Amino acid sequence: MVKVVRQSESADSTKEGVGDFLQKIDISSRESEVERLAHSQGLPYIDLSLFPVDGDHVRSFPEDLARETLSVLFQKERGIYRIGLTQTDASIKEKLLTYAKEREQEIKFYLISSASLERAWEEYTKKPFIEHLDQMKVSLSKEDLATFGKEFDDLLSLKNNLANLPTTKVLEIILAGANHLHTSDIHIEPEAGEVRLRYRIDGLLEDIAHIPSDVYHLTLSRVKMLAKMKLNATARAQDGSFFIMKDDERIDIRVSIIPTNQGETINMRLLNSSEADVPLETLGLRGEALLEIKRQIKKPHGMIVNTGPTGSGKTTTLYSLIREINESSVKIITVEDPIEYILPGVVQTAVNNDDSYGFGQALRAIVRQDPDVILVGEIRDEETAEVAVNAALTGHLVFTTLHTNDAPASIVRLGELGIKGSLIGSAVNIFIGQRLVRVLCKKCREAYTPAPKTIAALQKILATIPLNTGIHVPKTIETLYKPVGCAECHFSGYRGRQGIFEIFPVTDGIAKIIDNFATENEIREAAIKEGMLTMNQDGILKVVEGITTFQEVWRTTGRDEALEDLYEDILSDPSFKEASSKE
Numbered sequence: 001m002v003k004v005v006r007q008s009e010s011a012d013s014t015k016e017g018v019g020d021f022l023q024k025i026d027i028s029s030r031e032s033e034v035e036r037l038a039h040s041q042g043l044p045y046i047d048l049s050l051f052p053v054d055g056d057h058v059r060s061f062p063e064d065l066a067r068e069t070l071s072v073l074f075q076k077e078r079g080i081y082r083i084g085l086t087q088t089d090a091s092i093k094e095k096l097l098t099y100a101k102e103r104e105q106e107i108k109f110y111l112i113s114s115a116s117l118e119r120a121w122e123e124y125t126k127k128p129f130i131e132h133l134d135q136m137k138v139s140l141s142k143e144d145l146a147t148f149g150k151e152f153d154d155l156l157s158l159k160n161n162l163a164n165l166p167t168t169k170v171l172e173i174i175l176a177g178a179n180h181l182h183t184s185d186i187h188i189e190p191e192a193g194e195v196r197l198r199y200r201i202d203g204l205l206e207d208i209a210h211i212p213s214d215v216y217h218l219t220l221s222r223v224k225m226l227a228k229m230k231l232n233a234t235a236r237a238q239d240g241s242f243f244i245m246k247d248d249e250r251i252d253i254r255v256s257i258i259p260t261n262q263g264e265t266i267n268m269r270l271l272n273s274s275e276a277d278v279p280l281e282t283l284g285l286r287g288e289a290l291l292e293i294k295r296q297i298k299k300p301h302g303m304i305v306n307t308g309p310t311g312s313g314k315t316t317t318l319y320s321l322i323r324e325i326n327e328s329s330v331k332i333i334t335v336e337d338p339i340e341y342i343l344p345g346v347v348q349t350a351v352n353n354d355d356s357y358g359f360g361q362a363l364r365a366i367v368r369q370d371p372d373v374i375l376v377g378e379i380r381d382e383e384t385a386e387v388a389v390n391a392a393l394t395g396h397l398v399f400t401t402l403h404t405n406d407a408p409a410s411i412v413r414l415g416e417l418g419i420k421g422s423l424i425g426s427a428v429n430i431f432i433g434q435r436l437v438r439v440l441c442k443k444c445r446e447a448y449t450p451a452p453k454t455i456a457a458l459q460k461i462l463a464t465i466p467l468n469t470g471i472h473v474p475k476t477i478e479t480l481y482k483p484v485g486c487a488e489c490h491f492s493g494y495r496g497r498q499g500i501f502e503i504f505p506v507t508d509g510i511a512k513i514i515d516n517f518a519t520e521n522e523i524r525e526a527a528i529k530e531g532m533l534t535m536n537q538d539g540i541l542k543v544v545e546g547i548t549t550f551q552e553v554w555r556t557t558g559r560d561e562a563l564e565d566l567y568e569d570i571l572s573d574p575s576f577k578e579a580s581s582k583e
């Protein structure tokens with residue numbers, strides 16, 4: 001490992017270490033000093049031994065660039081790279097900004113200590129789990145070997161044999177491996193000198209293997225053939241699909257190929273209809289929120305708006321809601337981009353962006369078909385917003401999603417799309433905001449006793465939960481759980497995902513506030529006053545119940561600034577640190 005230059009060790013060694021290239025500032029490994037320095041430089045400070053660092057995010061940033069600039073990308077979210085700096089001179093910032101700009105991302109810089117940098121860089125030494133498969137297989141018990149042996153063999157052949165297998169077999173193994181690991185997306189990405197195979201498992205991208213270039217080319221042709229794409233078109237984006245049978249189950253695979261400067265990159269999304277068939281309760285909805293949603297979807301008209309970033313599970317939730325009301329006496333039409341899962345008894349249509357048959361036009365046509373219920377995949381533009389709101393006001397029940405951070409933000413977004421506050425108030429029945437957190441593997445999760453101050457901090461968070469949420473809030477907390485890893489969860493410690501939600505119906509009080517040009521914060525406060533459980537609270541409850549972990553909640557929701565002091569208490573708990581390092 002490359003040595004980190006510790007400026008605090010001695011001024012001379014610093015000069016030798018990095019020469020004149022860096023304009024020196026005295027970065028110490030002592031957190032309090034770095035914090036002061038950050039303040040004087042007008043930069044935010046962060047301690048990465050406390051803040052949960054996402055290894056995947058760290059590794060997504062080239063290691064040589066990180067080491068050259070003595071920086072680390074410790075978190076990516078919503079188009080922003082959060083980068084910790086130990087050096088702040090202009091040339092370093094310039095390099096990092098150029099890197100981000102090429103990827104259409106913005107940067108937020110933080111000052112970190114050299115100790116933080118070293119700790120975060122450790123992520124570069126951690127290998128994707130497939131690298132450990134051989135050891136894992138050895139560690140399997142006889143029982144597990146009988147159950148999972150075949151699975152591991154398939155995965156091992158992915159790692160070891162890709163170069164020697166016939167290409168027909170390669171694609172088969174890639175698909176079988178993806179299916180074993182409950183993968184939602186397969187990415188095959190040519191990069192300079194190599195082709196990367198990655199799976200998205202429970203929402204996170206995992207490095208699986210590198211594919212030799214000739215195998216990649218043959219696999220690409222085979223995928224194109226199966227998905228009925230043009231073989232010789234290499235410079236434009238193509239979409240297609242095919243399906244595989246697993247036992248008696250049909251798994252549809254939606255393929256997208258786009259040209260990049262390194263070659264064509266393949267994305268295959270596995271659409272397993274049975275996985276979309278989730279009852280509301282198993283989504284993670286409960287208490288008053290669940291009852292309220294059930295009340296709202298039984299109404300004859302109005303809008304149900306679900307919000308969240310890509311991958312937050314909002315479409316799955318809407319499908320589940322539609323299933324709840326799907327009876328032969330109700331005519332349901334959807335307009336989607338594209339159709340993700342087949343809903344029996346429902347008329348499903350897809351927008352066609354090539355023919356300018358977008359959401360707006362499709363929706364106008366659908367309304368003329370006399371439906372009772374309409375599902376609009378997403379509201380992206382003014383036209384769609386206007387038609388959807390009108391449909392809701394004229395006797396239709398409209399389900400839709402908005403790509404915003406949370407429920408209160410979606411009101412502001414609708415305003416930006418030209419919908420008057422008074423119309424939002426009368427058209428929308430309920431706003432839903434959600435994220436997906438990974439669920440701890442029940443077979444291997446391990447109980448631990450948190451420090452008294454963690455328990456105290458948690459009690460304070462739980463005390464902020466309104467009394468009328470209809471959810472059982474535990475009075476005492478004795479144990480929390482940490483991920484361990486076993487054959488069943490493929491050593492990730494997690495298995496499957498569940499939603500954390502915030503939900504508020506548009507009551508008269510909320511409608512009035514919306515009409516008065518309220519800010520996001522005012523709407524949020526009003527909703528909380530009326531009994532809304534926030535996503536963060538829902539997440540913390542699910543941590544206390546042993547369903548998930550702090551890391552998962554913070555990874556998906558960010559941290560609630562109002563609770564910052566409490567986080568510090570939890571994060572400085574030695575048993576928490578031990579639990580984090582397990583991952």
Ligand SMILES: [Zn+2]
Pocket residue numbers: 441442443444445484485486487488489490491493494
């Ligand atoms: Zn497990």
